[in-house]
Amino acid sequence: MAGVASSNRQRSRIAPYLMILPALAYLGVFYVVPFYSLLRTSLSTMGGSVYLPTLTFAWDFGNYGQALTEYREQILRSFGYALTATVFCLLLAFPLAYVIAFKAGRFKNLLLGLVILPFFVTFLIRTIAWKTILADDGWVVDALGAVGLLPSEGRLLSTSWGVIGGLTYNWVIFMILPLYVALEKIDPRLLEASRDLYATNRRMFGKVILPLAMPGVLAGSLLVFIPAVGDFINADYLGSTKTTMIGNVIQKQFLVVKDYPVAAAMSFVLMAFILAGVLLYTRALGTEDLV
Template sequence: MAGVAASGRQRSKVAPYLMVLPALVYLGIFFVVPFVSLARTSLSTSAGSIYLPTLTFDWNFGNFGHAFSTYSDQITRSFIYAAVATVLCILLAYPLAYVIAFKAGRYKNLILGLVILPFFVTFLIRTLAWKTILADEGWVVQGLGAIGLLPDEGRLLSTGWAVIGGLTYNWIIFMILPLYVSLEKIDPRLLEASKDLYSSAPRSFGKVILPLSMPGVLAGSMLVFIPAVGDFINADYLGSTQTTMIGTVIQKQFLVVKDYPAAAALSFLLMALIVVGVLLYTRALGTEDLV
């Protein structure tokens, strides 16, 4: 009996490791191996022609300095665009998520379905639709010009605001859903208690709803900001050469110029800057309630 019990305990210790083994294998193959390969490429020197480049691994850390000094404008622009788009997503998504969580009633699922429905259309098609909407002869430009918000020869397409608008629209769903989940988890009795204590609606929002929804704000911000920084579709189709983002540079370095060390170094710089930014942001907001 003692041997059977010992064998059972041994299996119970091994079982958790066996359960996570497929995930570890998956991460090893599709994350660790490409990550190491990218790191090796970023420290290599490229030679040969553009059609048949050859890489020599020689610990060339100069790739990072060259990449940052050459494309610092695009890096800065990417972070600014992503930050502005994230703030706009919060401002637009929060009221909608609040209405769905507290005011929608039996129409809650219907509204959620309508929110999600446009995102069944592919990312590229949605971006091209925005290109049509913001076209110089489109109704948006004509309407803004008619009320004096745009000059006679003003335009929206091929501007930074068009890129930010595209980023906001394409990633706002990742702000709405986390905010809705956080708001929906708030116990309505807390709001009733604040009213019983003669708290005004704005004060109840600032003291009860907003603090309890911060995990959703934090999660949504990360889900919007991180992909927005590396986005290149919106910059390509809605912007111009003056609004190029770092994702476009990396894509062209890999696929057009074929300067693989520079592209890999830019990728690592972008990852490092994003990690630093995320750590500072989460430290400022706090993550103890984010589950």
């Protein structure tokens, strides 16, 4: 009996590792290997011809210097656009998530379905649709011009605001859902208790709702900001050469210029900046309840 019990305990200790083995294998094949390959490429030098390029590993850190100096403007622009889009997503998503969580009643599932429904359409089609909506002869430009928000020769397409608008629309769903989950967890009795203690709506929001919704704010901000920084579709279709983001540069370096070491170095620079920003942000807001 002692031997059976010992065998069972041993299996119980091994079982968790066996369960995570497929996930570890997946990460190893599709993350660690490509990550190592990209790192090695970023430290290589280019050779051969345009049609048949060759890479030689040479610990060439000059690729990183070139990425930071020549494309600093695009890096800063990408972070600026992504941060602005994240703030807009938060401002748009919080009221909607609040209404769905507390006011929708039996229409809650319907509203959630309507929120998610447009995102069944592919990312590219939705972005091209925004190109049509924001066109110079479109109704949006005409309406804004009629109320004086745009000058007579003003436009939205091929501007920074057009790119930010596209980023906001395409990623806002990733802000709404985490916020809704966080708000739905709030016990309504806490809101009733705050009213019984004569708290105003503003004070109740600042002292009860917002602190309890912070896990959703943190998760939504990361889910919007991280992909928005590396996005290149919106800048390509809704922007111009003056609104180029770092994702556009990386794409062209890989597929058009075919300067693979510099493109790989820019990818690592972007990852490093994102990682540093995420660590600072999560440290400031905390991650204890982010599950």
